Amino acid sequence: MMMTAIGLMSGTSLDGVDVALIKTDGRRIAALGPSGYRPYTETERGLLRQALAEAVSLTTRDVRPGVLAEAERAVTIAHAEAVAAFVAQNRLTPESVDVVGFHGQTVLHRPADKLTVQIGDAKALAKAIRIPVVCDFRAADVAAGGQGAPLVPVYHRALAQSLGRDGPVGIVNIGGVSNVTYVDGLDSLIACDTGPGNALLDDFVFRTLGQPFDREGRLAAQGIIDQAWLTEALQHPFFAKPPPKSLDRNAFAGLALRDWSAADGAATLTAFTARAIAAVVPLLPKPPASWIVTGGGVRNLTMMRMLRDALAPASVDSADALGWSADAMEAQAFGFLAARGLKGLPLSYPATTGVAFPMTGGLLARP
Numbered sequence: 427m428m429m430t431a432i433g434l435m436s437g438t439s440l441d442g443v444d445v446a447l448i449k450t451d452g453r454r455i456a457a458l459g460p461s462g463y464r465p466y467t468e469t470e471r472g473l474l475r476q477a478l479a480e481a482v483s484l485t486t487r488d489v490r491p492g493v494l495a496e497a498e499r500a501v502t503i504a505h506a507e508a509v510a511a512f513v514a515q516n517r518l519t520p521e522s523v524d525v526v527g528f529h530g531q532t533v534l535h536r537p538a539d540k541l542t543v544q545i546g547d548a549k550a551l552a553k554a555i556r557i558p559v560v561c562d563f564r565a566a567d568v569a570a571g572g573q574g575a576p577l578v579p580v581y582h583r584a585l586a587q588s589l590g591r592d593g594p595v596g597i598v599n600i601g602g603v604s605n606v607t608y609v610d611g612l613d614s615l616i617a618c619d620t621g622p623g624n625a626l627l628d629d630f631v632f633r634t635l636g637q638p639f640d641r642e643g644r645l646a647a648q649g650i651i652d653q654a655w656l657t658e659a660l661q662h663p664f665f666a667k668p669p670p671k672s673l674d675r676n677a678f679a680g681l682a683l684r685d686w687s688a689a690d691g692a693a694t695l696t697a698f699t700a701r702a703i704a705a706v707v708p709l710l711p712k713p714p715a716s717w718i719v720t721g722g723g724v725r726n727l728t729m730m731r732m733l734r735d736a737l738a739p740a741s742v743d744s745a746d747a748l749g750w751s752a753d754a755m756e757a758q759a760f761g762f763l764a765a766r767g768l769k770g771l772p773l774s775y776p777a778t779t780g781v782a783f784p785m786t787g788g789l790l791a792r793p
């Protein structure tokens with residue numbers, strides 16, 4: 427049965443809520459609909475940053491001490507507003523949407539301790555928007571010993587099937603953290619997080635210049651890469667570890683940064699993201715001849731240039747160049763995953779999250 431699903435993603439960049447409509451039976455993508463975005467206010471972003479700090483001390487996924495309760499309410503309200511605006515703008519009705527896939531906001535990801543925490547109240551959201559909501563996509567995988575991330579690979583596979591390219595294709599998402607999916611014609615699906623995405627760079631630019639990110643990568647374009655620092659940073663054991671593997675947003679936040687100028691720091695951290703993505707190539711069965719890049723990182727032109735250099739001679743295209751949407755892809759993915767979860771289809775596999783067997787997931791909250 428084809429479903430009309432809305433997917434919602436609030437990623438590790440803490441920038442806002444992406445919304446997208448998708449028609450799918452959980453296997454095929456019948457149609458991609460409109461997408462939308464509801465940015466977080468400065469106050470909400472500040473609250474989420476505090477929530478990340480507070481979450482470090484969590485040992486179970488269902489308690490909300492300190493600022494986490496307030497942050498969870500803010501996340502739920504922002505998502506309810508995002509859906510209400512999206513439904514109104516696109517002349518939809520709640521009855522015309524079968525399900526909403528609600529990722530929530532990850533505040534802690536520590537799969538080695540069987541712990542991944544996404545905040546957001548699915549029951550309250552379902553009531554507010556009057557549409558059934560599927561949430562908690564990562565919990566079952568982590569409880570079964572998987573990494574709980576990345577989860578977009580099954581969606582990347584569905585998209586890649588429509589491309590009909592020969593040979594393996596790599597799909598990179600540069601969000602707060604970066605992750606890749608490797609798909610080849612033989613139906614093999616391999617995935618992992620690769621290292622930093624934009625979050626480390628965003629945090630540096632925010633600390634040094636008070637700006638939320640390096641717009642178009644203009645700052646990095648003026649800087650000089652600290653090659654010695656970069657070489658050392660790439661020695662981190664994470665980069666040599668074979669997939670599957672996943673990361674917490676702040677996994678590299680403890681790295682000692684040097685006393686760079688804003689431009690040199692931006693150049694060095696941008697190169698770190700690009701080179702960390704390329705470091706996955708020797709860990710894959712074959713080097714992909716073509717790469718497709720998605721996530722906010724595609725707008726950073728310096729990052730795209732460095733990535734092209736690092737992945738040469740493979741071709742590197744942005745998702746938008748193929749008619750996919752770099753901005754909406756993760757939200758579409760969570761609409762797709764909601765439909766798969768409702769049907770009991772796998773969201774993750776041994777080669778995507780390390781879970782022992784193909785694993786479904788998601789919990790349903792009715793209005």
Ligand SMILES: Nc1ncnc2c1ncn2[C@@H]1O[C@H](COP(=O)(O)OP(=O)(O)OP(=O)(O)O)[C@@H](O)[C@H]1O
Nearest residue numbers: 437438439601602603624639641642721722725726
């Ligand atoms: N115009 C731009 N120039 C440079 N960088 C940009 C631009 N627009 C967005 N970005 C970067 O993209 C980030 C947002 O990316 P995205 O929306 O993919 O993140 P996310 O949804 O939090 O990701 P994930 O869940 O995959 O971690 C911003 O924080 C910023 O670093």
Ligand SMILES: CC(=O)N[C@H]1[C@@H]2OC[C@@H](O2)[C@@H](O)[C@@H]1O[C@H](C)C(=O)O
Nearest residue numbers: 438532535575576577578601603605
């Ligand atoms: C725990 C968590 O929220 N991880 C995110 C994060 O952001 C990018 C990368 O790290 C990826 O592993 C994942 O998100 C995408 C949507 C995923 O699960 O595929």
